[in-house]
Amino acid sequence: MQHTDTNGAARAVPATPFGLTPLAHRVALTSGWVRLGLAWLAGACGALAMPPFGFLPALCLALVPAVWLLDGAATASSRLGRRAGTALAAGVIGWAWGFGYLTAGLWWLGAAFLVEADQFAYLMPLGVLGLPAALGLFYGAGFAVARLLWSPGPARIAALAFGIGGAEWLRGQLFTGFPWNTLGMALGQNLWLMQAASVVGLYGLTVLAVLICAAPATLADPGGPGRAALRRLGPPGAALVLLAGLALGGALRLPSGPMPEVPGVRLRLVQAAIPQDARFNPRNREGILERYLGLSDSATAPDRQGLRDVTHVIWPESSFPFLIQRDPQALRRIGSALPPGTLLVTGAARADEPLPGERLRFYNSILMIGQDGIVGGRYDKLHLVPFGEYLPDPVDGLLRALGLKQFVAVPGGFTPGEAQERLPLAVPGLPPVAPSICYEAIFPGAVAPHRERPGLLLNVTNDGWFGDTPGPRQHFAQARLRAVEEGIPLVRAANTGISAVVDPYGRVTGMLSVGTEGVLDRPLPRNLRESPPYGRFGDVLFCAMLLGCLSLAVVARVRRASGQSRGALL
Secondary structure: OEEEOOOOOEEEOOOOOOOOHHHHHHHHOOOHHHHHHHHHHHHHHHHHHOOOOOOOHHHHHHHHHHHHHHHHHHHOOOOOOHHHHHHHHHHHHHHHHHHHHHHHHHHHHHHHHHOOHHHHHHHHHHHHHHHHHHHHHHHHHHHHHHHHOOOOOOHHHHHHHHHHHHHHHHHOOHHHOOOOOOHHHHOOOOOOHHHHHHHHHHHHHHHHHHHHHHHHHHHHOOOOOOHHHHHHHHHHHHHHHHHHHHHHHHHHHOOOOOOOEEEEEEEEEEEOOOOHHHHOOHHHHHHHHHHHHHHHOOOOOOOOOHHHHOOEEEEOOOOOOOOHHHOHHHHHHHHHHOOOOOEEEEEEEEEEOOOOOOOOEEEEEEEEEEOOEEEEEEEEOOOOOEOOOEOOHHHHHHHHHOOOOOOOOOOOOEOOOOOOOOOOEOOOOOOOEEEEEHHHHHOOOOOOOOOOOOOEEEEEEOOHHHOOOHHHHHHHHHHHHHHHHHOOOEEEEEOOOOEEEEOOOOOEEEEEOOOOOEEEEEEEEOOOOOOOHHHHHOOHHHHHHHHHHHHHHHHHHHHHHHHHHHHHHO
8 A cells, every 4th residue: 555745755654553544545645526525525524513513523524534635735736836736735625625614514694695585595605605615715725834834743733723723813804804613613612621712712722623633633644553653643642631631621610609690780681583574674663662672571480570670671683673762752662661770771773963965874783771761872883794784895886886785774884883992881780891793792802892801791683684593503602602711701682592691601591592582581690800811811822822833843844854855865
């Protein structure tokens, strides 16, 4: 039997005791559409490691073939030269892998195009296939960088962790960022394993996930007993130890009892489960308002008296199919339903009065309503959803000329908030609030202000666009991880679910599942007295992990090059 080394030369190798060497050899020697199809299929398997499935071994089934495919990338030739051709071949493999991973993980985006099918159904391929194909370029770049650092043996696992870790970070930053289903979420949904996010954050979990789940690829490395066996068995053994250490450390970090509660705070989260096609229809305004008011004042137990038992009622994103601040009658109805001392915190669209010659500007906001109408401050969403809430400026005119528009029917799209950085929202009766709307909660390090430590993360959202699919569950899992990273409890109100209260360790104290209509009454857990390392240092430790992986890969490659040079001289 022969094995192809990193320079493209075939050499005879003995099979391993695990019988994986022939399989790895066959995978490495694939080419053309077979290679791309195998990469796509491997990536698609990785989606099973994401919520709601959480099957961690699926990420092994995704990354182990990726290592073997990159082993075989050296067989590619190019007019650019062997090194550039190898990187290009690796990039194509990475793009196909990422395309498969994201297609299998984001297929539910298609549901949004069917809410108003007469207007958007024809665009479904752009969301279901176009977005994964575009985002797959990040994985292509990551695989190409990893292959440039490649060398036989365990160090190539570190090279892959460096390439994918850097690519995932860039995916969360560039072009407004979209860190959805970052590979670290494979570890970030298990209560014990997610505790590591308090130290290294989501992107640090990504590096750990690649190191752990790609390590079994070395079981197929050729060689006999002795040092070769150690090189073959060492990475999987180290991966198991690392995984067990993360689980043990997480279990020890969790306190034995519930978190202390913020005194005097009694929250009621309202989940009306209004179908998306009815939610924004102005003809339903009276029925929607009555539904929210009726649920808000419902008695959940014989000893509960509805709104009289709560201090803060929380409604989800865009609760009204009209501009509430311009409807005095609706404000009076809400105010009359609220007992003294009870405050409504709600998502709502609002509009600013335009200056002469300017168009009306609309904002996706969080407002507070009391007995006397709108009170206190507000929060305007900073990080808008491209194509969902606005059309990006460089292509806005072109897309509108083609008849395309954003999903939310707001003339000209929403305007982002004017704050330069996220500031706490002062809500009477609550500790300082770090507000976020919809997918703002998926961005690590961006949900809480750094100048003043908040007492809770408040996320209002409307996942009704995506129905009963993995989408809302993935969204909740990512928001939940922010609580662990920052050491701050999460209060989340969603139209169709998942609404929940999560303590600063990621423990769910109460939840309304997808599609459930009802209310959730819960006290507010306290935050941790001090920010965990990630809350203080952000991605600094993640960068140190990347540097460590890079160093291992470079040292191994230099040693191999030095060994080949000495061999040539002899």
